[in-house]
Amino acid sequence: xxxxxxxxxxxxxxxxxxxxxxxxxxxxxxxxxxxxxxxxxxxxxxxxxxxxxxxxxxxxxxxxxxxxxxxxxxxxxxxxxxxxxxxxxxxxxxxxxxxxxxxxxxxxxxxxxxxxxxxxxxxxxxxxxxxxxxxxxxxxxxxxxxxxxxxxxxxxxxxxxxxxxxxxxxxxxxxxxxxxxxxxxxxxxxxxxxxxxxxxxxxxxxxxxxxxxxxxxxxxxxxxxxxxxxxxxxxxxxxxxxxxxxxxx
Amino acid sequence: xxxxxxxxxxxxxxxxxxxxxxxxxxxxxxxxxxxxxxxxxxxxxxxxxxxxxxxxxxxxxxxxxxxxxxxxxxxxxxxxxxxxxxxxxxxxxxxxxxxxxxxxxxxxxxxxxxxxxxxxxxxxxxxxxxxxxxxxxxxxxxxxxxxxxxxxxxxxxxxxxxxxxxxxxxxxxxxxxxxxxxxxxxxxxxxxxxxxxxxxxxxxxxxxxxxxxxxxxxxxxxxxxxxxxxxxxxxxxxxxxxxxxxxxx
Numbered sequence: 449x450x451x452x453x454x455x456x457x458x459x460x461x462x463x464x465x466x467x468x469x470x471x472x473x474x475x476x477x478x479x480x481x482x483x484x485x486x487x488x489x490x491x492x493x494x495x496x497x498x499x500x501x502x503x504x505x506x507x508x509x510x511x512x513x514x515x516x517x518x519x520x521x522x523x524x525x526x527x528x529x530x531x532x533x534x535x536x537x538x539x540x541x542x543x544x545x546x547x548x549x550x551x552x553x554x555x556x557x558x559x560x561x562x563x564x565x566x567x568x569x570x571x572x573x574x575x576x577x578x579x580x581x582x583x584x585x586x587x588x589x590x591x592x593x594x595x596x597x598x599x600x601x602x603x604x605x606x607x608x609x610x611x612x613x614x615x616x617x618x619x620x621x622x623x624x625x626x627x628x629x630x631x632x633x634x635x636x637x638x639x640x641x642x643x644x645x646x647x648x649x650x651x652x653x654x655x656x657x658x659x660x661x662x663x664x665x666x667x668x669x670x671x672x673x674x675x676x677x678x679x680x681x682x683x684x685x686x687x688x689x690x691x692x693x694x695x696x697x
Numbered sequence: 698x699x700x701x702x703x704x705x706x707x708x709x710x711x712x713x714x715x716x717x718x719x720x721x722x723x724x725x726x727x728x729x730x731x732x733x734x735x736x737x738x739x740x741x742x743x744x745x746x747x748x749x750x751x752x753x754x755x756x757x758x759x760x761x762x763x764x765x766x767x768x769x770x771x772x773x774x775x776x777x778x779x780x781x782x783x784x785x786x787x788x789x790x791x792x793x794x795x796x797x798x799x800x801x802x803x804x805x806x807x808x809x810x811x812x813x814x815x816x817x818x819x820x821x822x823x824x825x826x827x828x829x830x831x832x833x834x835x836x837x838x839x840x841x842x843x844x845x846x847x848x849x850x851x852x853x854x855x856x857x858x859x860x861x862x863x864x865x866x867x868x869x870x871x872x873x874x875x876x877x878x879x880x881x882x883x884x885x886x887x888x889x890x891x892x893x894x895x896x897x898x899x900x901x902x903x904x905x906x907x908x909x910x911x912x913x914x915x916x917x918x919x920x921x922x923x924x925x926x927x928x929x930x931x932x933x934x935x936x937x938x939x940x941x942x943x944x945x946x
Contacts, residue, residue: 459816504817532824533816567708567782568753568821575781 452518453540453548453693454479454493454510459533461571461680465501466508468493475499475534479510482529487516496548496687497555500639502679504572507537507686511548520697540693554616554688556632559645560681562625569625574681580652582627585620588651588661589629592618592644599668601644602637603675611637611668618644632686639675641682646674701767702789702797702942703728703742703759708782710820710929714750715757717742724748724783728759731778736765745797745936746804749888751928753821756786756935760797769946789942803865803937805881808894809930811874818874823930829901831876834869837900837910838878841867841893848917850893851886852924860886860917867893881935888924890931895923 456479464472468480476493483491496509518539526536560573569575592615599611617632629645647664650656656664664672705728713721717729725742732740745758767788775785809822818824841864848860866881878894896913899905905913913921 457816459819527814532814532819535814535816565776565781565784567706567784570708570781572817 449513449515449544450518451511451513451542451544451546452696453542453546453689454512454536455538455540456505456508456510457535457537458505458508459571460499460502460504462531462533463501466495466497466499466503466505475505475508476510478531478534479526479536482526483512485529486522486525487514489516494548496552497636497684499682499684500679504680504683506683508684509548509552509687509689511542511546518696523696539696541696542692542694546689546692551689551692552635552687553690554632554634554686555636555684556617556630556686557636557641558631558683558685559629559641559677560623560625560683561627561629563627564625566625571680573625574678576626576649578653580649581654582620582622582652584654584658585648585652588648588658589618589620591662591665592631595665597668598637598640598665600665600670600673601640601647602670603639603643604670605638608637613637613640620648642677642679643670643673643675645681646677647672649677650674698762698764698793699767700760700762700791700793700795701945702791702795702938703761703785704787704789705754705757705759706784706786707754707757708820709748709751709753711780711782712750715744715746715748715752715754724754724757725759727780727783728775728785731775732761734778735771735774736763738765743797745801746885746933748931748933749928751931753929753932755932757933758797758801758936758938760791760795767945772945788945790945791941791943795938795941800938800941801884801936802939803881803883803935804885804933805866805879805935806885806890807880807932807934808878808890808926809872809874809932810876810878812876813874815874820929822874823927825875825898827902829898830903831869831871831901833903833907834897834901837897837907838867838869840911840914841880844914846917847886847889847914849914849919849922850889850896851919852888852892853919854887857886862886862889869897891926891928892919892922892924894930895926896921898926899923 466475468476493510561576562569562573613633615633715724717725742759810825811822862882864882
């Protein structure tokens, strides 16, 4: 058996999430269906990052094992079979023990906000017309690099045994349509980015002072974080692995 | 009675077209509904350009007459009532005899094509993965400025009494995702841009020589044009009026 990584991109709007589950159209479910059609045998996929329903993926990965000959033309075949909103970008040959989820050394997300109603950003960005103090939001975002324990920003129905994350980037960028939050870490907790964005916006609107912001981060109390930020502004943008990915050509 | 122009933008994907009609959700229908809710009286709209079902509008206009006081806050009220995919951008005070359709002196459209499957361009651009000769397509596009009679590119179930158009721009632009056709004219005929784009792509794919292209333009035979180009790549991008628009503030 040989192991392969599948690099995908998807518009999460029309899917009930990433991971396969009964009675829901999911990214994983659609890709397994396409693989089964092409190879006439079921192939089990193991995903790198389980994005929630409605969250988009600019880059996400699966691994799978097979004895079948995987070739570049299968990228074309899969894209012809998959819904228009899921794209296979590459297939990589990897060492037998490589794991899409556990071997990821870095993940990055962006959260897009637009401040003027825009018909073409609907479902791709959050329409948030309220004035914010960007300087305060930037200061609060930067402080995330000084913390390592993020229990406050983790939804509690989760099975993790540690709330430690090493955030290496966290900043707001002004864009043509509004502003975008960028964050990069070795790992993320369930609901973490939406909780961070929601709470940072409260800082930006003056509902939370910077002093209170630090208290909330240190509180380990998820009741103090704002998780109401909608899924459709969030994009998993990058997953980084050690240099073991070898593109199938 | 005073006359006003309403400047709008919309994602045409989810609408049965621009102009009001029975049993279809249309741009005009939704805006008339919002106006009636705000002013508690029906207000009849007259549209500038009747885009087909699925065609997007970056800029389009309506005019309407009323004795009611129209203020800038009504832009906000309308956007709160309208579907997320329709936006009122501005309201203008205009002379009583100004006409949204007949006073337009220039219209511009773009047609977007992407060459790699992309989940985020779905419904916003046409996925057209076939190789084309851009130089030939550019030459054919430029030749449009030398013609004035466009019967070949007009669908025949139309009530116009002239096929004369004065095209002032027609070119292809390379983009990050593929290429975009730009066209600007004093007026357009029914189906004209989709017919032009479809036929230009046949030139680009070598299915029609440049010589044959000129023959087709001169033939006045719409059977020779390719109208199969889908609506969702097309955007009405600009309508220009004499300088009589006065922004409501």
